[in-house]
Amino acid sequence: MTGANRSGILLVDKPQGITSHDVVSRTRKRAGTRKVGHAGTLDPMATGLLVLGINSSTRLLTFLVGLDKEYFATIRLGASTSTDDAEGETLRTANAESVAAVHPEAIRTALDSLSGVISQVPSSVSAIKVDGKRAYTLARAGETVELAARAVTISALELLGSRATDGFLDLDVRVECSSGTYIRAIARDLGESLGIGGHLTALRRTKIGPFSVSNAAELETLDVAASLLGPADVASRLFPVYTLSAAEAVDLGHGKRLHAIRPVDGEGPVAAIAPDGRLVGLVEFTASIAKPLVNFPTDEVLA
Template sequence: MLPLVSGILLLDKPVGLSSNAALGRAKHALGMRKAGHTGTLDPLASGLLVLCFGEATKVAGYLLDGDKTYRAEVRLGVTTETDDAEGAVVESRPVPVLDEEAVERALAGFRGAIEQVPPMYSALKRDGERLYQLARRGETVERPARAVTVHDLVLLSRKDDRIELRVRCSKGTYIRSLARDLGEQLGCGAHLSALRRTHSEPFDIADAVDLEALLAMDSADARARLKPPDQALLQLPAIELDPDQAARVLNGQRLAGLATAAEGLVRLYAPQGFIGIGQSDGRGALQPKRLFRVALD
C-alpha cells in the first residue's frame, strides 16, 4: 500500500473534458481520494489545471486569486448563445477589412482595469440558481458588470476571420466575454473558438503532465509528479522554527518573541520541513492559521 502523500499536480487538461472529470481521472491515477482543483477550465479549453491532493488541498484557496495566462482564438463575424464555440449561432455578420492597426486600437480598450459583463452561460448565481441553468431554460437576466484587470493583451496572429491573442488577466475574467466584446468593438461580433491556459500563478504549463501520459503511469510514478504544497506559497515570507516552537504551533499555540517578520501571512518550517501557514503581527508574535499533519520525530 502506498504511503499517504500530499502535493500539487500540474495537469495539462485536454479539450472535451470537464475539470471535474479530469480531476477524477487524476485521482484514480494517483490512487488518492482527497483532492480539489484551484479554478476550472471549460470542456472547450485545454491547458494548465492545478490540482491539490491530500493535505495540499489546504493551500488551494491561496491559489484562487492568482493571475492566469491564456492563448485564445477568437472567430470574428459569428456570435453564439454561450459566447464560445459550443453554443448555437445567434447571428452571422460580414467581417470588415481590418488591418493590424485597427485591431490594435480595439484591443487597447480592453487593457488594464475594465468592467466586464459575465456570460449567461456561467456558474454565477442569481437568487440561488446558476446562470447557466436559467440560460438553458431560455431565460436571460441582467448581470451587473464586474471589475477585472487585463494585465497583458497581445495580438499573436490574424488570418481570415480568426484572431489569436495572449491574455494575462486577474481572477474572475471571462475570456468568452472578452471575445464577445471585442467582436462588438470591431463591428462584426465574435465568439471564443479555442482557449488554452498556459500559466496559473505561480505555475506554468511547461511543468505540467499530459493526462494521457499520467494515466499510463503506475501510482508511484504518478505521485512522483506531485510538487510540495509550499510551492504554491513562495510569495509568502518564510519563518524557520526550532523543534519546541514547531511542536507548540502544531498544537495551535501562539508564539511570541520571534525574529520580526513583516505583518501578514508567512510560511512555517520545522527542521523536518514545511508545517503550515501562520499570521505574523509584524512585532514578533505569530498565530497558526493553516497547519499540516507532519511527524516531528
C-alpha cells in the first residue's frame, strides 16, 4: 500500500486461532497506519468475515456494528462447557444412550423455540461489561457472572445436517440473527432444552449486512490497497444517497446545515455524495434541513 493516508473499508476472512485484534495489528503494519478498527469481534476459535475501517473510514464502523449477521456453526449435543464452546472446561457429559435417544423431531422443536424474537442470556465469557470489567475477565478469574437476558432476533435457524460422533451428536446449522446475538448461547440453550447439554465446536461468520465473506481477502495474502472499498461505495450500500451540488459539498464540508429534501421517505442517516463521487458525510434530515452527523476529510486518498 503506497501512502498511509488511504481511506476505505476492508473485508477480511479471519483464520482460526487468532484474535480480531491480531487481524487489526497485522493490517496496521500492511496499511502503514495506526488508524485501523473493526466492526465486531470474532473469537479466536471462529473464522470468517471481519469488517475493518482504515483511517477516516473508521467513522463508518459505528454504523456497521448493528447490522444483521449470518453464521454457519456446529453444535455438539451431549456436553456442556464453562465457555459454551470447545475452548472451555467440560462441566457435564451426558451418557451416550441419552444422546442417542434424542428424537430428530425434538431437535427441530427445540430449534423452533430458539427462533424469532427471543430473550437470550449472553455467555458468561462475553465482552459485556459488569461493573466496569469484561464478563470474560471475571469468569476466567473464577468469579460467578450473571448477565441479564436481552431481546435478540433470530430470523433463521436452519438445521443443515447431523452426525453421531464419539457418543455425541453434532449439528450443522445456519443462523441469521440480529447484532448482539450469541451463537454460543444458542448451543448452550439448545442442549439445556434437550436435557443433554450442548456447546459450540465451530463457527464461521459469512455475512454482515450487505457484505459477504465471499468478497473478503485472505489475511496471509492481504493487499490492502487492492482490497479497499471506497467509503462512498460502502455508504451507498448502507444508506439512501443524496447527491450534492458543488456548493452544497463545500458547505457540508464546513459543517453547515443544508436546505434540502430527503431523497426517500424514512429515517436514519443519508449518504451525502459530492459531484466527483466523494463521500462528504452522513446527514440526517429534519423537515427540509439536512444536518451533518459525521464528515470525512478531503485530504485522504480514497480507495
